[in-house]
Amino acid sequence: MGYAVKEMFLTLQGEGVNSGRRAVFVRFAGCNLWSGREQDRASAVCQFCDTDFVGTDGDGGGRFADGPALTDAVERLWGAGRGDRFVVLTGGEPMLQIDTALLAALHDAGFTVAMESNGTIAAHPAIDWVCISPKAGSQVVQTRGDELKLVWPQAGIDPGDLEGWDFAHRLVQPMDLGSDEPNRGAMAAAMDLVMARPVWRLSLQTHKLLGLR
Numbered sequence: 001m002g003y004a005v006k007e008m009f010l011t012l013q014g015e016g017v018n019s020g021r022r023a024v025f026v027r028f029a030g031c032n033l034w035s036g037r038e039q040d041r042a043s044a045v046c047q048f049c050d051t052d053f054v055g056t057d058g059d060g061g062g063r064f065a066d067g068p069a070l071t072d073a074v075e076r077l078w079g080a081g082r083g084d085r086f087v088v089l090t091g092g093e094p095m096l097q098i099d100t101a102l103l104a105a106l107h108d109a110g111f112t113v114a115m116e117s118n119g120t121i122a123a124h125p126a127i128d129w130v131c132i133s134p135k136a137g138s139q140v141v142q143t144r145g146d147e148l149k150l151v152w153p154q155a156g157i158d159p160g161d162l163e164g165w166d167f168a169h170r171l172v173q174p175m176d177l178g179s180d181e182p183n184r185g186a187m188a189a190a191m192d193l194v195m196a197r198p199v200w201r202l203s204l205q206t207h208k209l210l211g212l213r
Helices: 038-043 067-078 100-108 180-196 206-210
Strands: 003-012 022-028 062-064 086-090 112-117 129-132 144-152 166-174
Touching (some): 022 067, 062 067, 067 100, 144 180
Parallel strands (some): 086 112, 129 144
């Protein structure tokens, strides 16, 4: 199986429990909740995505024939040394493409593998760190993992309904609404949720604050 990758780059993880950790990000092309085309956004299940995952034309992107080929590209970005190697598989929806061959190649190269998914496709059991971000109106099947990331405010989701899911960490991330005043409102709503329901913790997109990708 080949892989279609929108972009791939070395950065610091900007969100969640692993925030601040050096990481290679592999952004797979394609998603099952939105085509990625603006003309389809209003009718999509997920209407607030702020990421370009269409095509393979981003920095480091392309088509990779097999797991070892993609892993070689990840290794080149990481550089010398095997210690604390960390790769984040994201999208789009990465579980449309992640398979045993890729995970085996990444593990053989010494990488800890994290994945960020919408949870509508079951996570591969060999993934080391599973982060699920549920979207209102979707059918989430992956209700257990390491990190549950709720983008907020999000109509159609009751945080209380998610508290029975089996996750080690529950995080609330303010929705990026594109301008200062709406963003302040989203931040206030996220903080209010944490104050009312302390099983949740506030998570910020620090990569945007730092000017990172």
